[in-house]
Amino acid sequence: MTAETMMTRDPVTCSPSLRLEEALLLMHRHQVQSLPVVDDSGKLVGLLSLRGLVRALLPVAAQLSDAGLLDLSYLPDDTGALRGRLEGLSGRPVQDFLHPLGETVVCKPDTSVPELLYLLSRSDWNPPMLSVIGEGGELLGVVTEWDILNHLANGLPDSTPSKRGEQP
Amino acid sequence: MAGGGGPANLLIFGLSPFWVSTVLFVATYALVITDWVNRAIAALLGAALMISLGVLNQEDAIRGIDFNTLGLLTGMMVVVAISRRCGMFQYVAIWSAKKVDADPWGILVMLAVVTATFSALLDNITTVLLIVPVTLLITEELGVDPYPYLVTEVLSSNIGGTATLIGDPPNIMIGSATKLTFIDFLWHLTPIVPLILLVTLGAVYIIWGRRLRATPEARRRIMQFDERQAITDQVLLKRSLSVLGLVMVGFVLSHLLHIEPATIALFGAAALLLLTNLGHKAEDQSKNVHTAFAEVEWVTIFFFVGLFVVVHGIETAGVLDWLGEEILRVTRGDLQITAMAVLWASAGLSAVVDNIPFVATMIPLIKSMAPNFGGSEQLLPLWWALALGACLGGNGTLIGASANLIVAGLSERAGHRISFLWFTLAGFPLMLLSIAMATIYLYLRYL
Numbered sequence: 001m002t003a004e005t006m007m008t009r010d011p012v013t014c015s016p017s018l019r020l021e022e023a024l025l026l027m028h029r030h031q032v033q034s035l036p037v038v039d040d041s042g043k044l045v046g047l048l049s050l051r052g053l054v055r056a057l058l059p060v061a062a063q064l065s066d067a068g069l070l071d072l073s074y075l076p077d078d079t080g081a082l083r084g085r086l087e088g089l090s091g092r093p094v095q096d097f098l099h100p101l102g103e104t105v106v107c108k109p110d111t112s113v114p115e116l117l118y119l120l121s122r123s124d125w126n127p128p129m130l131s132v133i134g135e136g137g138e139l140l141g142v143v144t145e146w147d148i149l150n151h152l153a154n155g156l157p158d159s160t161p162s163k164r165g166e167q168p
Numbered sequence: 169m170a171g172g173g174g175p176a177n178l179l180i181f182g183l184s185p186f187w188v189s190t191v192l193f194v195a196t197y198a199l200v201i202t203d204w205v206n207r208a209i210a211a212l213l214g215a216a217l218m219i220s221l222g223v224l225n226q227e228d229a230i231r232g233i234d235f236n237t238l239g240l241l242t243g244m245m246v247v248v249a250i251s252r253r254c255g256m257f258q259y260v261a262i263w264s265a266k267k268v269d270a271d272p273w274g275i276l277v278m279l280a281v282v283t284a285t286f287s288a289l290l291d292n293i294t295t296v297l298l299i300v301p302v303t304l305l306i307t308e309e310l311g312v313d314p315y316p317y318l319v320t321e322v323l324s325s326n327i328g329g330t331a332t333l334i335g336d337p338p339n340i341m342i343g344s345a346t347k348l349t350f351i352d353f354l355w356h357l358t359p360i361v362p363l364i365l366l367v368t369l370g371a372v373y374i375i376w377g378r379r380l381r382a383t384p385e386a387r388r389r390i391m392q393f394d395e396r397q398a399i400t401d402q403v404l405l406k407r408s409l410s411v412l413g414l415v416m417v418g419f420v421l422s423h424l425l426h427i428e429p430a431t432i433a434l435f436g437a438a439a440l441l442l443l444t445n446l447g448h449k450a451e452d453q454s455k456n457v458h459t460a461f462a463e464v465e466w467v468t469i470f471f472f473v474g475l476f477v478v479v480h481g482i483e484t485a486g487v488l489d490w491l492g493e494e495i496l497r498v499t500r501g502d503l504q505i506t507a508m509a510v511l512w513a514s515a516g517l518s519a520v521v522d523n524i525p526f527v528a529t530m531i532p533l534i535k536s537m538a539p540n541f542g543g544s545e546q547l548l549p550l551w552w553a554l555a556l557g558a559c560l561g562g563n564g565t566l567i568g569a570s571a572n573l574i575v576a577g578l579s580e581r582a583g584h585r586i587s588f589l590w591f592t593l594a595g596f597p598l599m600l601l602s603i604a605m606a607t608i609y610l611y612l613r614y615l
Contacts, residue, residue, distance in 0.1 A: 060582045061304035069301045070255050070400050074262060076392035 003116055003132045004109035006151055007141030013038045016045055016095035023048055023094050036131055036139055037098045044106070044131055044139040046098035051126060056097055057085055106131045109140055113148065120145055189223045189485040193529075196478050201521050208467045211474025211525075218481035232480025233473055236344040236430040237337075241291075241472070242464055243433025244334060247415065248294045249463035250440050251408030257286070257298035258398035265306050270390035272312050272380035276320055277369060279303055283321045284328025284365055288335045288358075289416065292325040292571035293465070300578045311386045316376035318579050318586060319594060323368055323563050325571045327602065330559035331361040333429065334419065337468075338527040338558040342551055343429065345531045346544075350419040350429070356552055360609045364560070364602045371598055404444065411440040468570075475528050483532045492536035501540050504615045507553045508607065510534070514557025515603045519564025519596065527558050549614035556606040564599040566591040 013036045014023050027035055027050065034049040055063050062069055089097075105123050107116060107130045120128040120143075130143040196214030200207045219229050264282050268274025279299065286295040299321055307314035329336035333343040333353040343353065369377075399405055418425070418432035441460060445453045482488055499505040510530070517526050534554065538544045562569030566576055566588045576586045 059305050059308050061301040061308065064301065064578065064581055069305065070253065070258060071398075073400075074258065074394045074397040076389065076394075078389075078392075081389075 001113050001151065002109060003107050003111040003130070003143055004140070006113065006116065006147050007109075007132045007143045008147055009141045011036060011139075011142045013139065014048065014094055015039070016093060016098065018094045019090065020053075020092055020094060020097060021090035024053070024090070033127060034125065034129060036142060037094055038139050042138045044101065044133050044137060045095075046100045047104045047125075047129075047131070048094050048098050049125070052097055052099055053089075056089060057082055104131060105129075106133050107143070108132070109134065116143055116148060120148070185223045185485040186487060186490075188221050189218065189481040190487050192217050192221070192223070193478055193482045193487070196475075197521075197525060200525055206467065207522065208470040208474065211471045211478060213474070215474040215477035215481075218478055223481045223485055224477065228484060229477045229480065232483070233476040234341065234344050236428050237341050238469055238472055239428075239430025240334065240340050240344070240433045241337070242469060243430065243435070243437040244291060244415075245294075245464040246437035246460050247408075247411060247433070247440055248290050249460050250444055251404070251412060252294060252298055253401065254404040254408055255398045255400040256405060256408065257295075258302055259395050260286075261299060261302040261306070262393045262395040262398055265390055266393065266395065270310065270382070270387035272310060272382045273373065273377045275306060275310070275390075276317050276372070276377060276380065279306075279317060280320045280324040280365065280369060280372075283324040284331075284361070287325040287328035287571075288331040288361070289412075290334075292329045292336065292569065293574055295328075296321060296325050296571045296575050297578075300575055304578075304582050304584075306390060309386065309389050310382045312380055312382055314579070314582075314584050315586065316372065316380065318575050318584070319591065320369070320372050322569075322572045322575050322591075323372075323595065323598060324365060326559060326562040326569055327361060327365050327368060329562075329571075330364075330556060331358045334433075336559045336562075337524050339555050340429075341524075341527050341531060342555055345535070346547075346551055348551065349423040351423060353555075354420075356548075356613075357555060360556070360606060364605055367601060367605065368598055371601070375594060407440065407443045411436050411443070414439075471524070472528075475525050479525075479528045479532065482529075488529070488533045489536050492533050495533070496537060496540050503541055503546065503549060504611075506537070507549045507610060507615060510550050511553035511557040511606060511610065512603065514554055515561035515564070515599065518558045518561025519568045519599060523558040523562060523569070527554065530554055530558075549610055552614070553606075553610055556610070557603065560599060560602045560606065563602065564592070564596045566595070568595070568599075 012026060012030045012032060014026060016037050016039060018026075023035060027033070027048075033051075034047050036044055037046050037048055039045050058072075059075075062072055105119055105125060105128075107119060109132055111119075111132075116130060119130055123129070128145055132140045132143060134140050192214050196210055199205055199210035199213075205213075215229065218224050219226055224232070260282055261279060264278035265275045268278055283295055283299050286299070300318065303317050303321065304314055307317055326336070330339070331353075333339050333348070333350045339353060339357075342348065343350070415432055415436035418427070418435070419429060422429055422432060441457060445456050448456065479488075495509070496506070499509055514523075514526065514530070517523075531554075534547060534550050535544070537550070538547055541547060562572065566572050566586065572591075576591075579586050
């Protein structure tokens with residue numbers, strides 16, 4: 001078996017020019033933590049993640065992952081300012097927030113199952129997700145831990161080859 | 169001219185060691201300057217060839233390595249790697265911002281003073297790595313452009329680093345090679361440093377400071393910061409401050425105790441490691457010690473190792489003696505002219521190339537001039553000229569010192585690019601101003 005047999009085809013995606021608030025609504029509706037972002041030709045350009053968005057709400061210095069601040073416990077507890085910040089971000093396009101391809105984990109349709117498990121087990125992505133891309137970089141589907149378990153267990157109860165992440 | 173005594177008369181593949189070592193030295197320098205390969209690789213390669221081609225044998229090469237410099241650097245890096253985790257820098261930065269009622273210009277001055285002070289006592293890179301993120305946070309909350317703050321921190325870190333024996337690698341090397349003590353540096357170099365910082369801040373005020381404005385709401389936000397929360401680990405803070413304090417006392421008393429600075433720094437590192445690991449499981453201890461050692465900048469340490477060997481190669485082959493004689497011929501053996509030449513050449517070169525290889529070369533070169541000036545005691549003005557030139561020269565361009573590049577890198581990632589040209593436009597004249605002040609200082613005090 002390979003990624004092609006395991007993957008969820010036609011996952012929920014969005015375009016880089018979509019406004020952030022619409023993308024958030026889409027993620028909320030489908031209860032997914034991350035959303036593949038594809039251009040008009042179906043090519044994967046990156047991923048939008050809730051974690052990335054949460055990070056964008058922080059002051060810039062706290063967004064520098066490795067050389068940033070030790071903590072932020074000394075900042076005043078000001079939810080009003082954060083709300084304002086979120087409103088400010090919501091009108092901007094998804095492309096301003098997406099994780100570029102280099103930061104995401106991708107695989108080919110013929111990637112083997114042990115390799116998929118290995119990639120998922122080492123993924124920093126939360127929850128782990130692999131994008132399956134074709135020769136031309138087009139998004140073919142996504143693979144999550146559930147997709148593999150579902151196949152290995154010959155189908156979990158009530159599981160349908162669903163749209164990824166839909167609530168049972 | 170070529171040749172000299174001893175090993176320099178031996179032949180390597182029929183070539184004179186004088187020319188072999190010169191070519192290796194120039195090639196190593198070229199690699200370091202062009203950044204074509206990592207500087208540690210370049211220096212180690214040069215050192216290996218210096219030995220393999222017979223300019224030095226391995227024993228000679230090891231004798232050329234200044235382990236006092238390496239020990240001092242490594243020891244301080246370990247102490248800082250552990251103590252930085254307690255949040256002390258965050259605390260001081262926020263405390264100082266609030267002390268001036270979050271006035272934008274006041275904050276700039278305070279952060280400059282904090283940066284200079286920490287740079288004088290710790291290494292510049294750690295200082296800016298810890299100060300820049302807090303600066304970005306404060307300026308963002310204050311709604312002001314971080315650019316003047318970051319540029320001033322670059323300038324302050326190099327100016328502050330000039331002040332003490334442990335402030336900047338050139339001073340560490342000079343102190344180690346000449347047996348000048350921590351107190352000597354405090355007595356001879358520190359007095360001019362606050363003056364240079366003051367004049368630099370005056371210029372920064374004229375260029376940027378007078379236009380810095382923040383709204384009352386933004387200033388109120390800064391005043392709401394709670395700096396006490398910035399201390400992440402009270403116990404670690406106490407232990408770090410105790411060890412750092414004792415290390416500083418050790419440096420001050422090193423001359424009386426007859427203990428070299430490297431021993432004091434490594435003693436401090438061992439003590440802090442002990443304090444932070446006592447009572448932990450063996451596995452945790454191993455992890456903690458590994459993490460602390462991993463934060464040592466090994467690239468810099470190995471760069472030093474290779475460089476010391478390369479410089480010892482040209483020294484042994486008689487190149488530096490010859491160069492020293494040539495310089496004295498040009499300066500007509502006059503101490504005043506030689507000191508000024510050392511000061512201005514060090515500054516000019518340190519602005520565009522790494523000051524570490526330059527100072528490593530200058531130290532034996534200056535030592536070789538001792539007979540001309542009537543003994544090594546007479547060389548004092550030259551050592552201070554070298555220290556002032558090499559340290560302050562780092563402010564000339566964005567590539568003048570490693571700390572400059574660290575600030576530029578962090579700043580760019582935060583969306584505020586510091587361009588080479590714009591930095592040079594402010595940094596170079598300010599560097600020249602500081603060297604002019606150093607010239608007057610040296611002239612009035614020593615010449």
